[in-house]
Amino acid sequence: MLKTKCLAASAIAALLSSTVVVLANDVVIVGGRVIDPETGLDAIRNVAIEGDKIVAISEFPLEGDVVIDATGHVVSPGFIDLHAHGQNIGDYRMQVTQGVTTSLELESGVLPIADWYDAQATKNLPVNYGAAAGWTFGRIATFTETDPLATAAYFQDAQSHNHWKMEIASPEQSERILALVEQGLKEGALGIGINAGYAPGYGQKEYFALAELAHDYHVPTFTHVRYASNTEPQSSFEAIKELIANAAITGAHMHLCHINSTSLSDIRTTLALVEEAQAKGINITTEAYPYGAANTVVGAAMFSGPDWRERMDSTANNFQLGADRMTEEQLADYQANNPGTFITWHFLDENNPENLALLDLSVTHPSTVIASDAVFWSYFDGNGQVQNYEGDEWPLPDNVFSHPRSAGTFSKVLRSYVRERGLLSLSEAIQKMSLMPAQTLEDSVPQMRNKGRVQVGMDADIVVFDPATIADLATFANANQPTVGVQTVLVNGGFSVRDGELVLDAPYGRPIRNAVTK
Structure with a gap:
């Protein structure tokens, strides 16, 4: 009798292997x-999506209303960028064309958080979005006796003032700074953005109080440490310590932003410091x-x-504005008259x-997680002044410029580090760009537990790309060149890139917020 049951089961399995066993879905890849880096899956499979969820992953045929032929392509979790300053529609479009499905402003953050989320919700956005509560915004507001504004211009305009950058806050000022940040956490901020490199004169007690606040609300801090220097005192090593x-x-939980640019040429020492801290169970994460x-x-x-050039091994020639390197005269002029202008700083050759x-x-x-530190697209206006581009033209206007990382971070990893030089396996690279960023946030942000994975029940944030052709085209001379080789990007089950083309006004991006209260 047992033998008969086994033969019957074998016959059923054979029948199922040759027939369609899943009903029609919205989309089938x-x-x-x-x-899928979390489970170790790396095989030819078919993926079914209904609504905003993955509902089947199978070796067997699947039916769908829309069928994506991914033959010869990789089907990966959508990439998650923890560090993206450009949060306008043009910035998001450049991100999604290289496979980014979630783009977060965590290092600098913004305030007020509720105002920022409300403004983003009025737009058709092609990627998921979110922000940290911006400590520097609280400092600027406190020292200038203003109410913070959740705009890049608010931060840029404040660069002409030094008190918020270099002065210790009084007890009353500290109370307001912390209150503004805490209000941001109550409104759903993903953590505390501590852009300390821009305000290095803050006190030890203020930074410690921010860490305590983060612990109380069970959210991370995201810190650009206060010093960037190869020499002591006030070295990169000291700041990371x-x-x-x-x-x-x-x-x-404290996240160290862009350990590469923070450490300059002392990266071996600072990485060893982070390794030792992690080995002792200290909750440190980092990115590059x-x-x-x-x-x-x-x-x-x-x-x-007087000694910044020596400490950072840089001169004006290390700075690039548009397509050209700066002269000492230009540097002095911009620092005196337009200090909020964004420039590219070459710290390594x-x-x-x-x-x-x-x-x-x-x-x-x-x-290290891969995070872009993507910055705004800019242009020279009729008066020769640099302005942030906030329009919705696509392709982006020919005259805009940025850092190439704003258009090519994730595709450069796949091109250079995986395909051309073999320094990372494909699975390792995908893990750094999807699963690890999700895990960095998921303890305090339940939404992230469903991202960074290609598994049944997970969010349908998926990128399909050709591993043989994906490439970053953006250069320092011309960053305004989108990635090639991405066939499809799905965000919450909707097409943001289809057949290699950006879907204009794709409305599928959703807000990412913390769900943890004190």
Whole structure:
């Protein structure tokens, strides 16, 4: 009798293997190489989507109202960018064309949080979005005795003032700064953005209080540490040690932003410091982007003082505005008259093998998440002044410029680090760009537990790309060149990229907010 049952089961299995066993779905992706870093899946599979969820992953045929032929392509979780300053429609479009499905402003953050989310909700956005509560916005508002505005211009205009950057807050000022940040957390901020490199004069007690606040609300901090210097005192090593100390004492999860540009050429020492902290159970995470150049405001506090050139191994020639390197005269003029202007700062030379090795170390280290630090698209107006581009034209106007990381971070990893140089496996790269960012947030943001994975029940945030052709085209001379090789991007089950073309006004992006209260 047992033998008869086994034979019957075998016959049923054989029948199922040759027939369609799943009813028609909204979308089916067929014949692609499905990679899910969490489960280790790396095989040819078919993926079915209903509404905004993945409902089936199968070796067997699946039916769908819309069928995507992914033969020869990779089917991956959508990429999650924890560090993207550009939050306008043009910025999101450049992100989604390289496979980004969630774009978050966590390092700088904004305030007021509710105002920012309300404004984003009025737009048709092609990616998921979210922000941290911006400590620098609270500091600017307190020292200038204004109410914060959730705009990039508010931060840029404040660059002409030094008190919020360099002065210790009084007890009354500290109380207001913390109250503004805490209000942001109550309104759903994803953590506390601590852009300390732009206000390095804050006190030790203020930073410690922010870490305690983050621990109380069970959210991370996202810190651009206060110093960037190869030499001591006030070195990159010292600044990262300060972050680790606060995490160790308070128990807060503290995320170290762009360890590559923060550490300059001292990356081996700072990575070893992070490794040791993690080995001791201190809740530290970190990130890197695959470029030897940063982008920042020309009036940033780090570019001040008589010895900044020596400490940062830079001169005006390391700064690029538009397509050209700056002269000392231009640098002095912009710092005096237009300090909020964004410039590209070349801190490592990728054509130098020793410099490239330092960059590679930060990108390939097992602990680092890939995050772009994408910045605004800008243009010169009729008066020769630099303005942020906030329009909705696509392709972007020919005259706009930015850092190439705003258009090519994730595709550069897949092109250079995976295909061309073999420094990362495809699964390792995808893990760094999808699963690890989701895991960085998921303890305090339940939405992220359903992202960064291709599994049944997960959100249908998916990118389909050709591993043989995906490539970043953006350069420092011309960053306004979208990625090639991405066939499809689904955000919550809707097409944001279809047949290799951006879907204009795709409305599928949703807000990402914390769901944890004190």
